[in-house]
Every structure is written in C-alpha cells, then in structure tokens.
Amino acid sequence: MPTWITDPAALRARLATRPARIGLDTEFIRERTYWPQLALVQIAIEGDGDELDVLLVDPLAPGITEALASILADTTILKVMHSPSEDLVAFKHACGVVPEPLFDTQLAAALTGIGSGLGYQKLVEQMTGVALAKGETRSDWLRRPLSPSQLEYAADDVRHLFELHDALDGLLEQLGRREWVIEDASRVVSNARDEAPERWPQLSMRAAQFLDRDAQLRLARLLRWRDVYAREHDRPRTWILDNELATALARTPPIDRAGLQRELDAHPKAPRKLGDAIWVALTTPLSDEAEAPEPIGERIDRQRLRDFQDAVAGVSRELELPDGVLASRRWLEQLAERGEWPDALSGWRRTALEPALAPLLQPKG
Secondary structure, three states: OOEEEOOHHHHHHHOOOOOOEEEEEEEEEOOOOOOOEEEEEEEEEEOOOOOEEEEEEOOOOOOHHHHHHHHHOOOOOEEEEOOOHHHHHHHHHHHOOOOOOEEEHHHHHHHOOOOOOOOHHHHHHHHHOOOOOOOOOOOOOOOOOOOHHHHHHHHHHHHOHHHHHHHHHHHHHHHOOHHHHHHHHHHHHHHHHHOOOOOOHHHHOHHHHHOOHHHHHHHHHHHHHHHHHHHHHOOOHHHHOOHHHHHHHHHOOOOOHHHHHHHHHHOOOOOHHHHHHHHHHHHOOOOOHHHOOOOHHHHOOHHHHHHHHHHHHHHHHHHOOOOOOOOOHHHHHHHHHHOOOOHHHOOHHHHHHHHHHHHHHOOOO
C-alpha cells in the first residue's frame, strides 16, 4: 500500500537515511497556466529485500515543498524518472530546485535501441510484461481527497522504475553508452534550470517558414512579447495570442491601431483587451533584428540537408538507434546553415556523427 504524506516531518523521517536512488514522478496540471502546477509527487524507495515503499506526497500541504527541496537537491541520490522535462520545471517552480543527478528511462530506452519516445506504460509492458491501467490519465490531480484509483494509478508510475533502471543500465554498460545517458540527462537538467525563452521562436512554427523576412521579424516580435506576458501572468501562450492569429498579423499587418482592433474583433479567440500591447509589440523593432536568421527556404541548401539526413540515417543503422535519436531535422538545419556544430550535437553525438558529416561540411569546389 502506498503511504499518503502531508506532514513535512514524516517525509523527512522516511528519508532520514538517504537512499542511493529514488524513483520519482509527479502529477501536475497545466491547462490554465504557463507554469505546471505541482499536484502530487510520487517517490519509490527500496526497502528490505525486494520490498518497495511508495510515498505519495501532497505538495499542497504546508511545508512539504521545502521538505522536498532538500531531497531533490541531494546529489548523492540518483533520481530515476521517465521523460521528466516537464516534471523538472514543475519542481523548479514549486520547490526552487531541479533534481539531479538524473536517469531518464525514456532516454535510456532510446539510446539502447529499444525505441524512441516510448511512454512509461508501453516501456513497462515491453520490458517487464506488466500491463498498467490507464484510467486516470486525465484526472484532476489538484482535487482533494484523491480517489483510491487515482492513488493506485499514481503509485504505479514509480513502482517499476527500479526494474527499468536495472535492465536499461545493464544494457547501456554492455553497449558502452552509460556516458551518453549521463550527458543527455545533464542537458535536460540544464534546460529545466535555465528555462530561457527561445530567441527566435518563429523558427519552430511550420507556418512561419513560408513568410518573407519582414513578416518573420514581425512574428518574432509578437511571439517574444507573448512569451513574456504569458510568463508574467502565468497563462498559456495560446490564451494570450494563438499561433494562427499571430501569423496572420505578421503576414498582413494592419495599417493602424484601429485596423488591428477590427481584426481582433473579427477573430473569435482574439485578446481584444490587449490591443494596445499587441500594436506596440507588432510595430516596435527588436534590438537584435539585424541578427535574425533568414527565412528557412532562403538559407538552407536542400540537397545538402538531404545529404546530412542520409548520412545520419546510415550512422543510426550502424549503431542500431531509432530514427531521430542521433539528430533532429532542426539540428541538422542549423548545421547546414552555419557550418558549425550546434550545442545539441556536441559530445557523444558529434563523436558519432563527425566522421560521416565532416566531409559534407567541406565547401564545394
């Protein structure tokens, strides 16, 4: 039976003797906020023999987040988690700490060749044969009391993490890839800690790829403003200004403030009360616009990019890695555009890819 904990002293007592590792997961809500709201923390601890203790910790209880912080910050404890990027952000904003060191079972499954992007339930079934229930996926985790089915579902999310860790770590050792997981997990932790907004957020929007340079700059202005406003007011970005409207305003900007208001009034999801702020954002150049990258269609040699992709696919086959694990299209676009290795392709990825990609980076002559 999992143990429900609302008393900080009880949590500290259960972890007074620091374990070598804990299984860790969260339930959070992010439907109406920019930042994930931490609603439940699940901690698995190894007991005597094969016993496993599962603590279900209520972060809404007074003093709990402070007690959690000391555990999460303890770098002598390995945190075994599955696809934890959003969980780490939730911990940072609730507890002021990003847990480390980290072992990500989803990442490890990809780097051992088992599969890329596998969900926890699918990976557990594939590696242990246990089929977990899925009934509480869309639960309201902020309500109290939580139902027995919610508690059981939450406990299941950490019950098998040690089994996965043991099996995957063994495979990593056999393949000589332990350092790969450590390196990538450190990058995940660093990203959660920094949380820097994208400098050029329009580049990740597919619709923006077909805009000319002036329109892309207008879109960058709107998206940067939106991100700042959403963070400050803790609201989802698309509640502030949805992508479709932002792209339309960037593509065909209104000639004056009144024209903008007419467009906002005609759009069912438009933030009509933010017209003044949107107008200022749309018409005020960014201080670094001169450094903005060209529209992708104008800056990428498509044949060169295809050659990069073919080379990466060949290395992936040799290493028996799933597609997309070695290098995403966006990373290769950056490499093709600049001729310099982006940070995302540093470390073990560059070591693996450089023999195949270095010749393709040479100027054509």
